[in-house]
Amino acid sequence: MTDKKSLLQINSLTKRFGGLTALKNVALSVHEGSFRSIIGPNGAGKTTVFNVISGLYLPEEGEIWFDGQKISGTSPAAIAKLGIARTFQHPRNFHDMTVLDNILISICSKIQYHFLGIGLGIPFLNKIVKDGEEKARELLDFVNLDGKRFSYANTLSYADQRKLELARVLALEPKPKLLLLDEPTSGLNEEETKRFMELVYKLRQDGLTIIMIEHRISLVLDVSDEILVLNFGEVLADDVPKMVRNNQKVIDAYLGPQIA
Amino acid sequence: MNNRNIKDLMFLIFIITVIPFVLPGYYLNIFVFIGLNSLMALGLLILIGYTGQISLGHAGFYAIGAYASAILSTAYNISPWFSIVLAVLITAVVGLIVGIPALRLSGYYLALATLAFGLIIFRVILELYQLTGGAIGLRNIPRLTLGDFVFKSDLSYYILVWVVVIIVFTFLLKVMRSPYGAMMKGVHADETVSSVSGINVKVLKLKVFVFSTALAGLAGALYSHYITYVGPDSFTVEVSILILLMVIIGGSQHPWGGIVGAVILTIMPEYLRAYRDIAIGTYGLILMLLILYMPNGIAPLLEKLFLSLQRLISKGGSITK
Amino acid sequence: MDLVYLSQLLITGITEGSIYVLVALGTVIIYKCTRVVNLAQGEFVVLGGMLMATLTGVGLPIPLAFVLTLIIVALAGGLVAILGFRPYLKRNIPFGTIVVVTIGIHMFLKMAIMLIWGKLPISVPAFSGGIILEFYGVYINPQSIWVIALTGLTLVAAIYFLEKTLLGKAFRACAENRFSARLFGINDDKMLLIALMLSGVLGAVGGATIAPISYIKYDFGMMYSVNGFIAAVIGGLDKPMGAVVGGLMIGLISSFGAGLFGAGARDILVLATLLIILVLRPTGIYAGKAGG
Numbered sequence: 001m002t003d004k005k006s007l008l009q010i011n012s013l014t015k016r017f018g019g020l021t022a023l024k025n026v027a028l029s030v031h032e033g034s035f036r037s038i039i040g041p042n043g044a045g046k047t048t049v050f051n052v053i054s055g056l057y058l059p060e061e062g063e064i065w066f067d068g069q070k071i072s073g074t075s076p077a078a079i080a081k082l083g084i085a086r087t088f089q090h091p092r093n094f095h096d097m098t099v100l101d102n103i104l105i106s107i108c109s110k111i112q113y114h115f116l117g118i119g120l121g122i123p124f125l126n127k128i129v130k131d132g133e134e135k136a137r138e139l140l141d142f143v144n145l146d147g148k149r150f151s152y153a154n155t156l157s158y159a160d161q162r163k164l165e166l167a168r169v170l171a172l173e174p175k176p177k178l179l180l181l182d183e184p185t186s187g188l189n190e191e192e193t194k195r196f197m198e199l200v201y202k203l204r205q206d207g208l209t210i211i212m213i214e215h216r217i218s219l220v221l222d223v224s225d226e227i228l229v230l231n232f233g234e235v236l237a238d239d240v241p242k243m244v245r246n247n248q249k250v251i252d253a254y255l256g257p258q259i260a
Numbered sequence: 261m262n263n264r265n266i267k268d269l270m271f272l273i274f275i276i277t278v279i280p281f282v283l284p285g286y287y288l289n290i291f292v293f294i295g296l297n298s299l300m301a302l303g304l305l306i307l308i309g310y311t312g313q314i315s316l317g318h319a320g321f322y323a324i325g326a327y328a329s330a331i332l333s334t335a336y337n338i339s340p341w342f343s344i345v346l347a348v349l350i351t352a353v354v355g356l357i358v359g360i361p362a363l364r365l366s367g368y369y370l371a372l373a374t375l376a377f378g379l380i381i382f383r384v385i386l387e388l389y390q391l392t393g394g395a396i397g398l399r400n401i402p403r404l405t406l407g408d409f410v411f412k413s414d415l416s417y418y419i420l421v422w423v424v425v426i427i428v429f430t431f432l433l434k435v436m437r438s439p440y441g442a443m444m445k446g447v448h449a450d451e452t453v454s455s456v457s458g459i460n461v462k463v464l465k466l467k468v469f470v471f472s473t474a475l476a477g478l479a480g481a482l483y484s485h486y487i488t489y490v491g492p493d494s495f496t497v498e499v500s501i502l503i504l505l506m507v508i509i510g511g512s513q514h515p516w517g518g519i520v521g522a523v524i525l526t527i528m529p530e531y532l533r534a535y536r537d538i539a540i541g542t543y544g545l546i547l548m549l550l551i552l553y554m555p556n557g558i559a560p561l562l563e564k565l566f567l568s569l570q571r572l573i574s575k576g577g578s579i580t581k
Numbered sequence: 582m583d584l585v586y587l588s589q590l591l592i593t594g595i596t597e598g599s600i601y602v603l604v605a606l607g608t609v610i611i612y613k614c615t616r617v618v619n620l621a622q623g624e625f626v627v628l629g630g631m632l633m634a635t636l637t638g639v640g641l642p643i644p645l646a647f648v649l650t651l652i653i654v655a656l657a658g659g660l661v662a663i664l665g666f667r668p669y670l671k672r673n674i675p676f677g678t679i680v681v682v683t684i685g686i687h688m689f690l691k692m693a694i695m696l697i698w699g700k701l702p703i704s705v706p707a708f709s710g711g712i713i714l715e716f717y718g719v720y721i722n723p724q725s726i727w728v729i730a731l732t733g734l735t736l737v738a739a740i741y742f743l744e745k746t747l748l749g750k751a752f753r754a755c756a757e758n759r760f761s762a763r764l765f766g767i768n769d770d771k772m773l774l775i776a777l778m779l780s781g782v783l784g785a786v787g788g789a790t791i792a793p794i795s796y797i798k799y800d801f802g803m804m805y806s807v808n809g810f811i812a813a814v815i816g817g818l819d820k821p822m823g824a825v826v827g828g829l830m831i832g833l834i835s836s837f838g839a840g841l842f843g844a845g846a847r848d849i850l851v852l853a854t855l856l857i858i859l860v861l862r863p864t865g866i867y868a869g870k871a872g873g
Contacts (some may be wrong), residue, residue: 080455108440114440
């Protein structure tokens with residue numbers, strides 16, 4: 001495990017909100033191509049970790065390194081461009097836009113600097129848009145939403161909105177290297193969960209590094225390479241699933257005694 | 261350019277070409293103003309309808325464009341065409357200076373800040389009377405010329421202004437209907453999601469703001485060489501509010517909203533003027549009713565009307581075949 | 582720096598500021614209840630002055646005229662609520678657009694006032710006679726005292742209403758959270774009526790008391806509305822106490838600005854103050870409760 005390149009490195013991360021310490025001394029090391037899970041009771045700080053990684057929060061202490069670069073303190077847009085994609089606990093899309101536009105915003109993000117160019121119809125920008133439209137349809141195909149590409153995001157079912165969000169974050173330009181999934185299957189029934197996780201496994205097979213926050217331990221116990229357990233903002237355990245499952249502290253705090 | 265844009269442009273060019281033949285000459289003056297107002301309204305349209313910002317001080321930028329072009333072409337003897345270009349640049353720079361701190365404001369706070377800006381510019385124009393002529397204003401602003409031809413008649417200026425409007429409209433249609441347009445709306449809808457999608461929200465908002473001020477400056481500069489006189493009364497807060505009304509009534513979410521609003525709210529006050537005392541109350545009532553029954557503006561409804569007319573005509577065509 | 586002159590400016594400032602306080606408070610009340618800034622607020626002030634003029638003109642004693650004025654403007658406020666606010670709120674029209682509606686209301690009211698009272702400024706008798714008081718060389722118009730005193734009383738009454746009475750408390754709950762308030766059975770429409778009527782009365786107190794010393798014309802409404810809006814924003818758009826602070830600030834800056842630097846400087850100083858505060862503290866000067 002130590003010879004594989006560490007894609008994401010978090011050292012002594014501390015995040016406070018006024019008097020509340022949401023994260024205390026959190027450390028996390030994620031190797032390229034691995035599937036990491038973060039579990040813990042509600043309020044343990046799992047989403048806060050994601051918020052700090054993606055640049056939405058500034059940590060009080062600690063550093064985050066990604067792909068050899070220090071990213072703590074950088075803007076969310078810059079971090080996204082470095083290759084970190086994230087979803088939210090409740091699917092956050094652009095609700096008053098079509099599915100296709102949702103994807104295009106990410107895929108064609110390069111044109112954000114070319115206001116004048118777009119208006120003047122400069123060919124290389126038109127090409128970016130055209131290519132973007134093709135790539136968008138491929139992505140939508142992957143999540144099975146191509147048929148609904150002209151539907152407005154807020155008319156989609158909850159499961160479809162989750163899939164749209166997944167496609168949207170995969171559409172990041174340049175292609176994301178790290179995917180942060182925040183409880184992506186909450187609110188989905190068994191069938192929908194199964195199908196969603198199939199997509200996630202496929203992404204993993206394609207070499208994408210994934211960190212997933214999950215509530216349903218059963219989902220992650222089998223597929224994770226390593227599991228990070230948080231409780232009250234502190235790391236309770238960080239180990240392979242088998243060890244975590246048998247870790248007394250974790251059992252007491254979270255899993256409950258009957259899982260043997 | 262995609263089909264829809266071409267259709268829209270053809271329609272606009274058609275209307276603009278037909279009007280001088282259909283309406284008596286004295287109407288052209290109003291249509292010059294509709295054109296100038298359209299420029300400003302288009303700028304406000306992408307600012308308000310797309311990126312969700314607001315400005316109640318656009319008359320200030322209109323003034324800067326007008327006075328800058330006037331002063332450059334009179335006191336500094338610069339050719340009017342060139343002074344227009346310079347005036348637009350100057351306005352854009354001021355727009356940048358105002359736009360940067362404005363980024364941290366939104367909603368009512370931004371509205372007030374821009375309102376304050378507009379009022380301050382008004383005051384400054386009055387106070388700096390050495391430069392601006394104060395309350396008296398500046399006269400004898402040179403007209404635009406092309407070789408021997410002078411842009412003096414209403415018809416010539418009508419053509420000039422609307423050529424500019426058509427160019428700007430073409431430009432904006434492409435932007436609004438491209439993924440850039442979706443980005444603009446996205447930045448308004450959800451800044452966080454936009455950021456994590458790799459969009460630099462502040463830069464985008466600032467660009468749109470500066471562009472909208474530049475358009476107002478362009479309108480102002482063109483205005484000064486048309487009327488050949490500028491005075492502070494043309495740049496009051498009422499003008500700022502009028503342009504805002506054009507966008508709201510026209511339809512802030514619709515690409516045609518700016519032009520439709522400009523047509524309605526340039527013509528309506530002229531028409532109501534005849535009613536003198538009850539004019540302003542009627543105006544207010546009409547506004548209230550328009551917003552009540554057409555809260556998304558008039559442009560979307562006009563579009564639906566045209567589409568159904570189109571369908572009717574094409575259906576009619578195939579029946580008679 | 583003549584102390585007498587400064588004191589004069591101080592009194593003028595507080596007097597003028599009182600009107601802005603009343604308008605600002607009315608603006609805040611309507612804002613808290615509907616998230617809409619009412620740009621027709623100033624018309625209530627003008628109405629107050631105009632009605633006082635007419636009622637005293639037909640011979641009614643001042644206290645009676647005053648009370649009647651307040652009642653009539655309250656009714657006007659009610660009408661504005663029902664015809665000018667409710668239809669739009671019910672249709673979920675965005676707040677910014679409803680502000681444009683209030684501009685329409687302002688235009689309509691302005692026309693109505695012009696048709697009824699004409700374009701000339703009105704005259705209202707001073708409440709306690711025209712003799713100017715003198716205090717160590719400082720001249721105080723007794724009407725100023727009326728303005729300040731009645732403003733203060735009105736504020737106390739308004740605060741009493743909002744803090745102590747059942748209806749007032751229900752109103753505050755509505756203002757805090759319309760949805761939850763509805764769950765508790767508080768009537769939305771009633772709250773809207775109260776907001777507008779209360780704001781109307783506040784404005785009318787201002788107009789009625791300042792009319793004798795300041796000349797009020799049919800088209801002064803927008804000036805009061807904008808200044809009240811600025812005052813409300815300076816104080817933090819959703820904080821009633823902020824409106825008081827903001828209103829007084831604008832009054833004082835206006836007075837001292839004009840008195841020390843000339844009439845042209847007055848506007849620029851007020852606007853500059855506004856801009857500085859907006860850039861430094863967009864949520865207003867008066868921090869009040871955290872997260873309020």
